[in-house]
Amino acid sequence: MKSLRSLALLPALAFPLPMALAQGPTHPDLVYATVGQADLHLDLYIPPAPAGPKPLLIFIHGGGWSGGTNASLSGPSTIALNQGFAVASIEYRLTSQAALFAPEPVTFPAQIHDVKAAVRFLRANAGVYGLDPTRFASYGTSAGGHLSALLAVSTGVAELEGTVGPHVGVSSAVQAGIDFFGPTDLLRMGLDAQLPPGSFIDHDAPTSPESRLLGWDGPGQGVGDIRANQSNPAPPYPELVELATWVNPVTWVDPSDPPLFIAHGTNDTSVPPTQSIRLSAALLAAGVPHDFRTIPGAGHGLGGAVNQAAFTFIRRKLIGPNLPDVGTTVCTGDGSSGACPCGNESFPGGGAGCAHSLFVGAGLTASGAASVSNDTLQLQGDSMPETFVLYFQGTALQNPGVGLAEGLLCAGGTITRLGVRPTLQGSALYPGPGHPSISVSGGVTAGVTLYYQGWYRDVDPHCNGSNANLTNAIAVTWLP
Structure with missing residues (x-):
């Protein structure tokens, strides 16, 4: 059990504008x-x-x-x-x-x-x-x-x-x-490498970086040998398993x-x-x-x-959370207050049906780890409000072709409203009572990451309008 804890934070301080990088260490x-x-x-x-x-x-x-x-x-x-x-x-x-x-x-x-x-x-x-x-x-x-x-x-x-x-x-x-x-x-590196995109390193081999780190890098040894002997009471396996757990x-x-x-x-x-x-x-x-x-x-x-x-x-x-974000505000769209069918500032023509906002370096981001067996999705996001209405674009993409900082282009399909969900430290669990699970057309494959369009309604000061849609991609990896 840990005995020391992180130190308390002091009140927020003001910080300067960017300056030139020093040529070398002070x-x-x-x-x-x-x-x-x-x-x-x-x-x-x-x-x-x-x-x-x-x-x-x-x-x-x-x-x-x-x-x-x-x-x-x-x-x-x-x-x-x-x-x-x-x-x-x-x-x-x-x-x-x-x-x-x-x-x-x-x-x-x-x-x-x-x-x-x-x-x-x-x-x-x-x-x-x-x-x-x-x-x-x-x-x-x-x-x-x-x-x-x-x-x-x-x-x-x-x-x-x-x-x-x-x-x-x-x-x-x-x-x-x-x-x-x-x-x-480390004991799961070799197993995880069997999922896409694979690995050019044999993580179980005695020549792997992690085998050398643990000092089990001789002929017939390696991380794979430790994993295969996790229940072996004969020395040195109990000590090796403990070390591989500590790391x-x-x-x-x-x-x-x-x-x-x-x-x-x-x-x-x-x-x-x-x-x-x-x-x-x-x-x-x-x-x-x-x-x-x-x-x-x-x-x-x-x-x-x-x-x-x-x-x-x-x-x-x-x-401190009350300082201005470091980033660039981008606001595009037709300025209407209607529901947004795509919710992405990168959509050709600036989107349609609403004003959009994207705060580069902050804004909406979310990632998920999901179970193939029951389609339960855990979302963890940064800069989400304590209570929000999260929407999903209905079509999932395996290769969106754009980075998370830009979100997804409109993928087509219907938008599913998952409902208002309270969050704890920026996280929420879907589905919940009265909220549907997320379906994937054509089924899912273990180890494959799919990308969804996600967005929620945002308000000033990100954009000079009454409401805007903060948007980004949501990555979901379907685990075995």
């Missing part, structure tokens, strides 16, 4: 810990404005836990720095560096021990570097996304805190996190976890997209606020609008 190569005979470093970027302690985004690089570097910033971390956040980019032990850190191990939980040591160092030295210790967030991609999510959900877990660095006892909590396409359940962010989710932003491309053939669906489902079941976005057509790498959306999420969670 404090390069800070040593945050020494492991074996080698130092672990981080680069710290401090923006000149605003005055006073800065909220901090901690960047954790990817590379299959065996490669990668903290030498540069990208994605939400660059946006954060331009918006007045401090950014720390950290090193951690890689599975390819056994000789460098000998005699200390480079297999799990070495990586999360290092990440938590970096957080403790930054919090302990917050006054030195002008950081706000109550406003820390993490961000990572791939293996770094895994570590970012694990950091966020495992505050106070003794097995994962470790004793790396000089600041043992200082909190390693973050108040929000971003996970871009990170593994979340999973889904293991440690509970209602006290901080909010998370998750994004995953539907064509990722390195980390199965279902891994992020599993984390979202666990967070939803625990009532943890989160925003999960599947990006149609994207592979193992994201950019563009989802970077802005991720930063907007972090900014709103750390600084």
